[in-house]
Amino acid sequence: MQIVLKLFISLRNVDKIIPTIWRSYFSFFQGVKSANSKLFNPDSYRDCNEAEMEKNIQIVGFILSSSLIINSKIMRILFLFLLLNFSLINNILSQQKTVIDYYTYCNARYGYCIKYPAGLTPQPEAQNGDGRIFTNKKGIEVLRVYGARYDDFETGRYIPLLRHFSSELRGGRFKDHLKREIIYSKSGKDFFVISGTENGKIFYQKVIEQRTDTDTTVAVAFLQYTETEKVFYNEVAKMIFTSFK
Numbered sequence: 001m002q003i004v005l006k007l008f009i010s011l012r013n014v015d016k017i018i019p020t021i022w023r024s025y026f027s028f029f030q031g032v033k034s035a036n037s038k039l040f041n042p043d044s045y046r047d048c049n050e051a052e053m054e055k056n057i058q059i060v061g062f063i064l065s066s067s068l069i070i071n072s073k074i075m076r077i078l079f080l081f082l083l084l085n086f087s088l089i090n091n092i093l094s095q096q097k098t099v100i101d102y103y104t105y106c107n108a109r110y111g112y113c114i115k116y117p118a119g120l121t122p123q124p125e126a127q128n129g130d131g132r133i134f135t136n137k138k139g140i141e142v143l144r145v146y147g148a149r150y151d152d153f154e155t156g157r158y159i160p161l162l163r164h165f166s167s168e169l170r171g172g173r174f175k176d177h178l179k180r181e182i183i184y185s186k187s188g189k190d191f192f193v194i195s196g197t198e199n200g201k202i203f204y205q206k207v208i209e210q211r212t213d214t215d216t217t218v219a220v221a222f223l224q225y226t227e228t229e230k231v232f233y234n235e236v237a238k239m240i241f242t243s244f245k
Contacts (some may be wrong), residue, residue, distance in 0.1 A: 064223045102239060107131055110147025111210060112219035115237050115243035131220075142233075147210075158216045161209045165192040168205070172188070193241070201226055202233075206241050219244070 101118040109129040116122070120134040120142055131146030150159050164173075164186045171178040182196040182205075190211075195204040203224045210217050221244045226234040 096154055105145060110217055110219055113245060114145055114221055115239055142225060147217055147219045150218050168194055202230055204237050206244055
C-alpha cells in the first residue's frame with residue numbers, strides 16, 4: 001500500500017498512465033468533485049499526513065471500483081446520491097480507527113490529573129514538583145502540564161481567573177505569546193480555554209482554577225502540534241482536555 005500510495009502522490013498526469021480508469025472517474029464523478037476538492041485532487045495529497053491519505057485512498061478506491069461495476073443508469077443515480085451523502089462513507093471508515101491507549105498522570109503537589117496518549121513519553125517531573133513535559137518519538141515537546149500560583153507581584157493576592165484569561169488573550173502575563181493567532185477562546189466559572197496557532201504550530205491551552213479552604217491555585221495544560229499531525233491530535237485533544245481535572 002505504501003508503494004502504491006507514493007506512486008499516487010508523485011504522479012501529476014495520472015490520466016496519461018491509467019486513462020481508462022481516470023476518464024471513467026472524471027466523467028462519472030465530475031459533479032461530486034466540487035463537494036470535496038481535497039479528496040478528488042491527487043496533487044492535494046502532497047500535504048496530507050499518512051492517516052488522511054490512507055482514509056481518502058480507501059474512499060477513492062471504493063469510488064473507482066464502483067464506477068466500473070455499476071452499469072445500470074438507475075443504479076448509477078442511486079450510487080451518486082449515496083456518494084453525495086459523503087458522511088455515510090466517512091462514518092463507515094471512521095469506525096476502523098486505531099484504538100489509542102491512554103495513561104494517567106496525577107500531580108501530588110497541585111492535585112490535578114490528566115490523560116495522555118501512549119505515544120507520548122513523560123519526562124522527569126520538574127524539581128519543584130509542579131508538573132512535567134511529554135514528548136513525541138522525536139523528542140519534541142507536545143504536551144506540558146503544571147500547577148502554579150497566579151498572584152499579583154505587588155500585592156501578593158491571587159489574580160481572578162477572568163483577569164488571567166484576559167491577560168492570556170493579550171499575549172500572556174510576560175508578553176511571551178504576542179505572535180499568537182487566536183481562533184477560539186472560552187471561559188467558564190472555574191476554567192478557560194484558548195486555541196489557535198503560534199510559531200507555525202497549532203496549540204490548545206486549558207487553565208483550571210483550584211480552590212481549597214486556604215488557597216487558590218491554577219493548573220495549566222498546553223498542547224502543541226504541527227499541521228501534519230492535526231488529524232491525530234485533534235482527536236486525542238478531546239480525551240486530554242476532558243480528563244484534565
